Amino acid sequence: MTFALDPSPALTQFAHPERLVTTEWLAEHLGEPGLVVVESDEDVLLYETGHIPGAVKVDWHTELNDPVTRDYLDGAGFAALMSAKGIARDATIVVYGDKNNWWAAYALWVFSLFGHEDVRLLDGGRGKWEAEGRPMTTEIPTPEPAEYPVVERDDTTLRAFKDEVLGRIGQAQLLDIRSPQEYTGERTHMPDYPDEGALRGGHIPTARNVPWARAVAEDGTFKSRDELEAIYLDEIGLRPADDVIAYCRIGERSSHSWFALKYLLGFENVRNYDGSWTEWGNAVRVPIVTGSEPGVVAAR
Amino acid sequence: MTPPAVPADGAEPASAGPVLDGIREEFLAVDKPERLQLLLEFANELPELPPRLADHPDLLERVDECQSPVFIVLEREGTGVRMHATAPREAPTTRGFASILAQGITGLTPEQVLAIPEDFALTLGLTDSVSPLRLRGMTGMLGRAKRQVRELPAA
Numbered sequence: 001m002t003f004a005l006d007p008s009p010a011l012t013q014f015a016h017p018e019r020l021v022t023t024e025w026l027a028e029h030l031g032e033p034g035l036v037v038v039e040s041d042e043d044v045l046l047y048e049t050g051h052i053p054g055a056v057k058v059d060w061h062t063e064l065n066d067p068v069t070r071d072y073l074d075g076a077g078f079a080a081l082m083s084a085k086g087i088a089r090d091a092t093i094v095v096y097g098d099k100n101n102w103w104a105a106y107a108l109w110v111f112s113l114f115g116h117e118d119v120r121l122l123d124g125g126r127g128k129w130e131a132e133g134r135p136m137t138t139e140i141p142t143p144e145p146a147e148y149p150v151v152e153r154d155d156t157t158l159r160a161f162k163d164e165v166l167g168r169i170g171q172a173q174l175l176d177i178r179s180p181q182e183y184t185g186e187r188t189h190m191p192d193y194p195d196e197g198a199l200r201g202g203h204i205p206t207a208r209n210v211p212w213a214r215a216v217a218e219d220g221t222f223k224s225r226d227e228l229e230a231i232y233l234d235e236i237g238l239r240p241a242d243d244v245i246a247y248c249r250i251g252e253r254s255s256h257s258w259f260a261l262k263y264l265l266g267f268e269n270v271r272n273y274d275g276s277w278t279e280w281g282n283a284v285r286v287p288i289v290t291g292s293e294p295g296v297v298a299a300r
Numbered sequence: 301m302t303p304p305a306v307p308a309d310g311a312e313p314a315s316a317g318p319v320l321d322g323i324r325e326e327f328l329a330v331d332k333p334e335r336l337q338l339l340l341e342f343a344n345e346l347p348e349l350p351p352r353l354a355d356h357p358d359l360l361e362r363v364d365e366c367q368s369p370v371f372i373v374l375e376r377e378g379t380g381v382r383m384h385a386t387a388p389r390e391a392p393t394t395r396g397f398a399s400i401l402a403q404g405i406t407g408l409t410p411e412q413v414l415a416i417p418e419d420f421a422l423t424l425g426l427t428d429s430v431s432p433l434r435l436r437g438m439t440g441m442l443g444r445a446k447r448q449v450r451e452l453p454a455a
Contacts, residue, residue: 045340045392061431
């Protein structure tokens with residue numbers, strides 16, 4: 001780890017405080033060699049309207065997704081991307097973005113599939129940085145290409161696929177982090193968002209519904225560990241050693257909950273099912289439950 | 301993977317009116333990264349609502365298909381129509397689309413607005429750079445604009 005962890009008491013309460021930094025910490029370390037700030041937004045143009053000085057942009061749609069297959073870029077593609085962004089394998093990365101860090105958490109998750117060791121999230125994201133009146137610039141940095149090795153993506157530890165989820169119903173703890181209306185099947189897309197084309201509504205049998213936003217405090221930062229434990233442990237009944245699979249619509253909001261479970265509460269086996277509802281809700285003959293109850297394993 | 305400037309069947313895309321056709325040509329004439337810059341320029345050009353509308357948000361229609369709070373209203377102006385739109389600064393892509401439609405629709409007759417192809421958003425060469433969700437938002441915006449035009453009181 002190139003940089004010491006942020007000693008803020010707001011963070012040291014968490015299981016892995018080294019995965020999060022405060023806006024104060026970032027402001028203090030901005031520009032230091034070995035630290036790369038990455039902005040990852042839902043809106044492909046937001047970075048261009050202003051960003052944290054020195055931050056590079058990584059776009060989920062054009063840079064992390066494979067343009068043809070529904071998958072992520074491969075090891076060579078990732079090495080080329082990181083190199084172009086001036087990110088060395090041993091760099092400390094701080095990711096931030098819009099929408100409460102949905103896409104930042106998604107980028108962090110993708111970086112983690114390639115085992116980038118030191119990647120941290122800016123607590124509160126772009127919204128908090130801006131709200132605090134911290135500096136923004138439209139100047140786009142031109143980083144020196146960095147050396148980045150070709151590392152094969154590990155799809156087994158942090159990522160789950162449809163057939164695995166299907167086989168783990170009744171054994172794994174499934175977490176559906178979409179809105180209650182999406183969970184019940186009342187609608188196939190999130191409120192205020194257009195339909196992304198799922199043919200069926202509802203949720204995966206046995207999945208519990210914990211909308212992602214429940215992990216977030218009013219100022220956009222994560223809630224305290226006690227508050228998070230009250231939700232995920234006391235209310236939902238998850239245990240840190242459980243095999244947990246989180247999903248949403250395309251895997252971005254569930255990256256956010258994945259982050260909270262894995263790094264804030266220290267869950268060891270939590271994976272993100274990135275196919276999520278846009279895969280499950282369109283797949284032939286997979287079981288679906290509608291309504292507000294988790295439902296049971298369907299007899300086959 | 302440069303998207304074809306014309307549909308795969310080789311036919312010219314149907315006309316969307318002089319301004320929108322010109323905007324499409326502008327987009328297709330430049331490389332993909334520059335198309336995004338161009339979209340950003342449109343986002344910056346979206347004018348503020350006139351005070352009479354800014355003070356009466358109830359007169360505007362929310363575009364539910366857009367991820368960000370986007371509101372539009374179409375009014376008669378002479379023999380044509382004028383489109384007003386508002387979208388937040390933190391949603392520049394959506395703002396850009398709203399701005400393109402407002403510029404392209406204003407000055408057209410109701411009949412010309414209704415003749416804009418539904419898939420106009422998909423013909424700007426942005427399908428590789430902008431997520432399908434956002435392009436669908438623009439299509440939704442156009443659909444609502446057309447519906448408002450159909451509902452305009454007779455001149």
